[in-house]
Amino acid sequence: MPHPETPHIVGYGTFIAVWVLLLALTAGTVAVSKIELGVLHVWAALAIASVKSALVIAFFMHMKYETRLFRVCLFATLATLAIFIGFTFFDVLYR
Amino acid sequence: MSETPHRDDLGARFGMWLFLFTELLLFGGLFILYAVYLARHPEAFARAGKELSLPFGTVNTVVLLTSSLLVALSVSALQRGSRRLCLWLLAGTILSAALFMVNKYFEWSAKIHHGIYPGSPEMAGRETGEGVFFSLYYVTTGLHGVHVVVGALLLGWVFVLVKNGRVDSGNHVLLENAALYWHLVDLIWIFIFPLYYLIL
Amino acid sequence: MTPTPDTLSQSGDRGFLDPAVAAPGLFGWIFSTDHKRIGLLYLYSVTAFFIVGVLLGLLIRLELIAPGETIVGAQTYNALFTLHGVVMIFLFIIPGIPGAFGNLVLPIQIGAGDVAFPRLNLLSWWLYAVGALLALGSLFSGGGPPDTGWTFYVPFSVQTTTNVSLAVFAVFLIGFSSILTGLNFITTIHRLRAPGMGWGRLPLFIWSLYSTAWVQILATPILGITLVIVLLERLLGTGLFDPARGGDPIMFQHLFWIYSHPAVYIMVLPAMGVVSDIIPVFSRKPAFGYWAIAFSGIAIAAAGSLVWGHHMFTSGMSDMAVLVFSLLTFIVAIPSAVKVFNWVATLYKGAISLDPPMLFALTFVFLFAVGGLSGLILGSAGTDVHVHDTHFVVGHFHYVMFGGTGMAFFAAMHYWLPKFYGRMYNKRIATFAWALMFVGFNVLYFTMKLVGLKGMPRRYYDYVSEFHTLNLISTVGSWVLGLGLLILFVNLFRGLMRGEPAGPNPWGGASLEWTVPSPPPVENFPEPPRVTHGPYDFREAGIL
Numbered sequence: 001m002p003h004p005e006t007p008h009i010v011g012y013g014t015f016i017a018v019w020v021l022l023l024a025l026t027a028g029t030v031a032v033s034k035i036e037l038g039v040l041h042v043w044a045a046l047a048i049a050s051v052k053s054a055l056v057i058a059f060f061m062h063m064k065y066e067t068r069l070f071r072v073c074l075f076a077t078l079a080t081l082a083i084f085i086g087f088t089f090f091d092v093l094y095r
Numbered sequence: 096m097s098e099t100p101h102r103d104d105l106g107a108r109f110g111m112w113l114f115l116f117t118e119l120l121l122f123g124g125l126f127i128l129y130a131v132y133l134a135r136h137p138e139a140f141a142r143a144g145k146e147l148s149l150p151f152g153t154v155n156t157v158v159l160l161t162s163s164l165l166v167a168l169s170v171s172a173l174q175r176g177s178r179r180l181c182l183w184l185l186a187g188t189i190l191s192a193a194l195f196m197v198n199k200y201f202e203w204s205a206k207i208h209h210g211i212y213p214g215s216p217e218m219a220g221r222e223t224g225e226g227v228f229f230s231l232y233y234v235t236t237g238l239h240g241v242h243v244v245v246g247a248l249l250l251g252w253v254f255v256l257v258k259n260g261r262v263d264s265g266n267h268v269l270l271e272n273a274a275l276y277w278h279l280v281d282l283i284w285i286f287i288f289p290l291y292y293l294i295l
Numbered sequence: 296m297t298p299t300p301d302t303l304s305q306s307g308d309r310g311f312l313d314p315a316v317a318a319p320g321l322f323g324w325i326f327s328t329d330h331k332r333i334g335l336l337y338l339y340s341v342t343a344f345f346i347v348g349v350l351l352g353l354l355i356r357l358e359l360i361a362p363g364e365t366i367v368g369a370q371t372y373n374a375l376f377t378l379h380g381v382v383m384i385f386l387f388i389i390p391g392i393p394g395a396f397g398n399l400v401l402p403i404q405i406g407a408g409d410v411a412f413p414r415l416n417l418l419s420w421w422l423y424a425v426g427a428l429l430a431l432g433s434l435f436s437g438g439g440p441p442d443t444g445w446t447f448y449v450p451f452s453v454q455t456t457t458n459v460s461l462a463v464f465a466v467f468l469i470g471f472s473s474i475l476t477g478l479n480f481i482t483t484i485h486r487l488r489a490p491g492m493g494w495g496r497l498p499l500f501i502w503s504l505y506s507t508a509w510v511q512i513l514a515t516p517i518l519g520i521t522l523v524i525v526l527l528e529r530l531l532g533t534g535l536f537d538p539a540r541g542g543d544p545i546m547f548q549h550l551f552w553i554y555s556h557p558a559v560y561i562m563v564l565p566a567m568g569v570v571s572d573i574i575p576v577f578s579r580k581p582a583f584g585y586w587a588i589a590f591s592g593i594a595i596a597a598a599g600s601l602v603w604g605h606h607m608f609t610s611g612m613s614d615m616a617v618l619v620f621s622l623l624t625f626i627v628a629i630p631s632a633v634k635v636f637n638w639v640a641t642l643y644k645g646a647i648s649l650d651p652p653m654l655f656a657l658t659f660v661f662l663f664a665v666g667g668l669s670g671l672i673l674g675s676a677g678t679d680v681h682v683h684d685t686h687f688v689v690g691h692f693h694y695v696m697f698g699g700t701g702m703a704f705f706a707a708m709h710y711w712l713p714k715f716y717g718r719m720y721n722k723r724i725a726t727f728a729w730a731l732m733f734v735g736f737n738v739l740y741f742t743m744k745l746v747g748l749k750g751m752p753r754r755y756y757d758y759v760s761e762f763h764t765l766n767l768i769s770t771v772g773s774w775v776l777g778l779g780l781l782i783l784f785v786n787l788f789r790g791l792m793r794g795e796p797a798g799p800n801p802w803g804g805a806s807l808e809w810t811v812p813s814p815p816p817v818e819n820f821p822e823p824p825r826v827t828h829g830p831y832d833f834r835e836a837g838i839l
Contacts, residue, residue, distance in 0.1 A: 007104075009174045010167070021162040026156055026288075030149070033293035042133065045289035052285045060167040060276045062271075067105075070112055077116040080513045080600060081123040087129055087601065087619070088549050092131050092753070094613035106411050106486040113478040117516045124520035124550055126670035128535060139541075185591060223541030230533040234524065 008065040018059045025052050104268040111272040115279050118242070122283050125235045129290060132227045139224025144294040146211070147232070151202045152292035155195055156284065162191030163281040166274045176264040185254045188277065192247035199240055203233075232233065232291055239283055246280045249273045250253065304583050309717070310814035328413035329817060331715065336400030336420050341395055342784075344386035344427060351379040353777055360770040362760050369609045371404060372756035373442035374457070378434065380445025381462065385469050388700055389558060392565035393476055393511075394423070396707045397504050399715055403808040404498050406489025406824045411482040426826055433458040433465065444754060446466050446555070449536040449547040460529050463522040470515045470522075473561070477511030480504050481546075489807075491826030498542060498806045498830040499588050503568025507590035510557045510564070518554035521547065539609065549750040552603035560599040562696060563663070564592055564611030565632055567701030570656045572830075573710055574638050576804045577646025579655035579839065581831035583666045584637035585674075591630035598627045608679045617676045624674035628667065635664055651725040655706030656732060658792070662698025669744060684754075687747025705729075711768060713797035717813040720790025728786060731779030738772025805829075805836035 029048040037044060058064040063071065133140050169184035210217030211229055218226045253273040256262040262269050311331045317323030324332055343541065347351045355375050358365045367375065402409050410416050434440045439457030443451050452459050484505050488497075526549075534540035536547045575582045582588060604612065604620030638660055647653070669691040672678045682688060713719045746765040751758050758766065800809040807824060808815075828835035 003110065007174055010171055012168055012171060015164055015167045015171070019160060022160045023157065025183060026153070026160065029293060030153060030290050039137075040146075042290075042294070043165055049286050053106070053282050056163060056278055056282055056285070060163050060281075061275055066108070070109065073112065074256055076509075077119055077513060079118060081126075082117075083600065084123065084517065084553050085127050087604070087616075088127055088131060088546075088553075090619045091545070091549065091604065091612040091616035094615035101408070103411070103486055106482050109332075109485065110412060110415075110482045111477055113481055113512055114474075117474050117478075117512055120513055121520050124517045124553075128524075128546060131543070135543070136541060144407035175740065213534060221538070226534060227541040230535050234527060234533060234535070238297070238523070 008062075010059065010062070014059060018055050022052055022055060025055075048056070102266075107268045108271060108275070111275050115275060117275045118279055118283075122235070122238070124263075125231065125238070126286070126290075129231055129235070132224070132231065133294070136222075136224025136227060139222045140228050140294055142158055142208075142222075143225040143228035144291060147165070147292050148202060148205070149292055150287055151198055153197050155208055156288045158191050158195050158198070159281045159284050162195075163278050165191065168279050170267070170271055170274050173257065173262070173270055178263070181257055181270075182254065185250055185257065188253070189247050189250050192243055196240065199236065199243075235291070237285060239280070239287060242283070243279050246277045249276055259281050296761050308812070310812055311817045312814050320344060328403050328409070328417050328418070330398045330409050330413065330416060330460050331815065331817075332437070333420050334395055334400075335715070337394035337398060337423070338396075339389060340424060340427065341387050341391045342418075344382050345391075346386055346784075347381040348379055349777065349780060351375055351382065354378060356754055356770040356773040359758070360768050362758055362763055366755065367756065369756050370442060372792070373444075373754070374440035376754055377441050379440075381430060383696075384445055384558075384562075385466050386423075386430065388402060388562045388696055389473060390423055390469070390476075390709060391704055392478070392569065393473075393504060393507060393561075393701065394420070396500075396569065396711060397453050397476070397480060397565065400711060400808055401501060401504055403811060404501055404806055404830075405484065405487060406492050406807050406820065406826060407483065407487035408443070408819050410479045410533045411486055411702050411736055415475050416479055418519025419472045419479070419766055420486050422468050422475070424471035426465045426472065426553075428782060429465035429468065429682070430462055436502055437461060447522075448551075449525070449528070449544045452525055453536065454800055463525050465704060467519055467522045469544050470519050470831050473511050474515050476513075477508035480508040481512070484508075487818075489823045489826055494676070495585070496829045498569035499582060499585070499587075500565075500568035502589040503564045503571065506596040507564040507568075510561050510596050511597070514554045514557035514561075514686050517550060518558075521550040524550075537622065545607070545612055548607050549603070549612075552606045556603040556606065557596070557599050559692075559696070560595055560696050562700045564595060565661060566700040568636065568802045569594065569703045569707045569710070570659050571634070572804075572806070573656040573706055574641050575831040577648050577650060577656070578642050579648075579803070579833060580645040581639055581829070581833070582637070583640035584633075585829075585831075587633055588637050591633040594630035594633075595627065598623070598630065602627055602674075605674050605676075607678070608681045621674060621676040621679075625671070628671060628674075630787055631667055635660060650709075650725075650802070651720075651722055651729060652706050652710035654726060654729050655702050655709060657771040658729070659699055659702045662694055662736070666696075666698055669694065682747060684752055685747035686743045686751045686753050689753050690740045690744035692801070694742070698736060698740070705783065710802065711808070712787065712811045713801055714799075714808060716791040717797055717799060718791050718794040719797040720787050720794055724782060724786040728779045728783035731782065732776055733779075734760065735772050735774070735776030735779055739776055740772075742766075742769040743811055800838070803833065803838045805831055805833050805838055 025048055029045060030083070032044050033041060063074070063084065115157060166188040169181045169188065172181040172184055187294045206212065212218070213226070213230045213233060218229065251275050253262060253270050311329055314323065317327055317329070317332070323688050324336060327333065354366070355372070358372055358375070376635060398410070422571050437460070441455070441457045441459045441462045443455060443457075443459060447459065447463060484497075484501060510549060524533070524535055534542055536542045536544050538544060571582060571588050602620055602624045604616050607622045608621070609619050669687070673682065673688060673691055709720070709725060742765045746762050746769070749762065751762045762805040797813050799811065804810070805828070808824070810824070811819060833839040
């Protein structure tokens with residue numbers, strides 16, 4: 001039977017540092033959107049959003065301190081979503 | 096079985112994560128549509144996107160990121176036994192949720208006032224890609240808004256439980272799970288913001 | 296069979312069924328968080344809706360017994376096959392084995408006292424029950440029963456005045472129920488296994504529930520959002536699938552089938568798990584290729600998420616997509632074949648006893664194989680173009696869903712219900728019912744494939760006279776099948792209510808559920824069992 005665990009307590013400072021980083025990245029994504037990138041701007045926006053999400057997931061959501069099982073399952077979910085989007089484009093891109 | 100009531104915090108968190116995966120896929124469906132229609136109507140999407148209010152969108156992004164900070168801090172606070180701090184932080188999170196919804200109300204009202212909503216005469220006179228953009232915008236941000244409200248209610252309920260001691264420094268997986276749900280709400284917005292407000 | 300010292304079930308102790316252990320009357324059932332009671336709630340509900348679905352099916356066949364209008368007109372016929380599909384798929388097959396037998400058996404098979412989240416489990420059933428009632432409500436309210444087919448294709452589903460809105464909302468609730476069940480089972484299997492119950496000692500039924508649960512988690516939300524969008528299209532005119540407004544109707548089909556193809560694996564994986572548990576017991580041999588069977592389920596779940604476009608070959612999607620999806624569809628056949636080979640290898644040199652559970656399990660293998668082979672004809676784009684939307688498709692999916700999952704459901708009933716009611720049914724009558732069903736089934740559905748190959752379209756209430764003979768034969772087959780079903784249910788009901796005490800291990804199984812009394816006590820085990828052998832180690836379990 002699982003017994004109560006001693007939780008890993010994340011320091012206030014860590015959270016605040018992450019928050020500052022998130023705000024900086026938000027400013028960054030707004031700035032990047034003003035640059036003329038053509039079709040790349042979607043990918044740039046998604047890349048920055050992915051970094052922000054990774055920070056929220058790793059620190060705010062404690063993923064960094066959970067067991068590997070959690071990360072594997074999250075990866076499987078994201079891979080599934082990627083496949084759903086990607087395979088749809090086999091149709092949409094080639095009509 | 097054993098006499099001690101079954102308690103499995105890791106299992107509870109794991110179950111919550113499984114639920115969050117379903118939420119990711121739920122919004123994922125809307126992002127599939129977005130991706131396809133962006134590829135189909137690139138200029139119309141850019142044109143329509145410019146009409147969304149960048150200030151409103153950015154403020155809301157900052158509000159949600161800050162709300163995530165506050166709720167994350169509240170978990171650490173409770174783990175350290177600082178119950179009152181935890182309550183203040185939770186209250187701050189809920190207030191942020193309210194602020195977000197107020198902003199959303201003003202944003203939507205302004206748009207609707209200008210005749211920008213699905214099936215309006217204004218939209219009928221525009222290029223079809225813009226209509227698709229705005230329909231997706233309303234459906235996605237509307238569904239997101241529902242989740243903001245649900246998240247806020249969840250946090251409100253946990254606030255009460257912390258206040259009367261049912262959730263405390265030795266037993267707080269309910270707070271962690273409510274916080275996880277709230278972070279999901281933030282995560283979805285992290286993608287909505289650039290895809291709708293920054294496609295210029 | 297080893298005699299056990301447990302005589303409680305013989306002496307009339309009703310275990311978890313004892314009214315004394317629960318709230319009085321109906322409340323003790325619909326507010327119970329005991330996985331066994333919830334499992335029975337599911338059993339009763341899905342069986343009731345199965346019977347509704349059968350009656351609808353019989354009506355459909357009655358209309359098709361002759362060309363022209365026989366008993367109903369076109370509009371009513373459209374409603375009949377829509378409801379038949381919605382009821383059978385969302386109210387019976389998808390929830391059926393996981394909801395009823397997953398709930399009844401899973402915790403006991405892993406040595407746990409209940410699932411990880413018992414109250415969530417009850418909520419699952421309530422969502423199912425409310426959704427089911429709302430789905431039936433769509434029959435009588437609004438513009439009348441939906442007539443779109445269970446697939447709700449746009450634009451018709453957005454434009455029709457029938458009560459599509461209520462129906463899709465009902466399905467949404469049932470989908471949510473399915474998600475919560477999957478969430479519960481995954482967590483339970485990870486966290487609540489008894490000491491010594493390593494992953495390699497899990498019964499293969501558990502492995503199948505695990506694979507299924509992941510599909511429930513990852514695929515069902517896509518159905519959810521698709522149904523929400525259809526609702527918004529109808530109520531608010533969002534126009535997201537309307538080509539005149541920049542939308543794409545094929546996008547509905549993509550979103551719909553992204554769920555609904557994996558959904559067929561939600562339907563069949565638990566059924567395969569039932570078969571994998573039954574065949575070793577009735578062959579007195581451990582399962583051949585345990586890990587192959589376990590991992591092939593995961594492979595089916597994964598590969599099954601890649602192939603949804605094979606429902607859309609004629610939809611107008613790109614040739615590239617047609618090619619890719621057709622190619623990938625052939626891959627899914629491989630892990631399914633792996634299972635069939637391992638089942639047959641388990642039978643080889645086994646001491647076979649053809650009790651009713653085994654008869655139904657073997658029937659699964661045969662009919663699923665036949666249905667799966669016809670699936671290859673459908674998966675190959677070149678041949679699919681000729682048979683898409685004909686009765687060949689209808690024959691194919693009834694072979695795999697009814698001949699497959701349906702038969703496995705009956706196998707599970709005959710295998711596990713004596714455990715949970717503590718009583719045994721008449722095996723001779725069950726065998727007779729099986730024989731009628733086997734004959735009726737093949738007459739009903741094989742002729743369907745033939746008439747489909749000849750070109751008879753599906754979802755039409757009328758057809759040209761040259762298809763008459765085969766349709767007539769098919770309908771007669773449906774009556775034989777219906778009679779067999781009736782005998783099956785009456786026999787089960789009488790046996791489980793009033794039959795001889797079954798004892799804890801009537802079949803000589805080696806997995807944990809056979810070590811507890813029949814019916815099991817509320818807490819399943821007085822204390823967590825220590826597991827020292829695998830689920831099919833009959834010798835170590837002292838059975839052989």
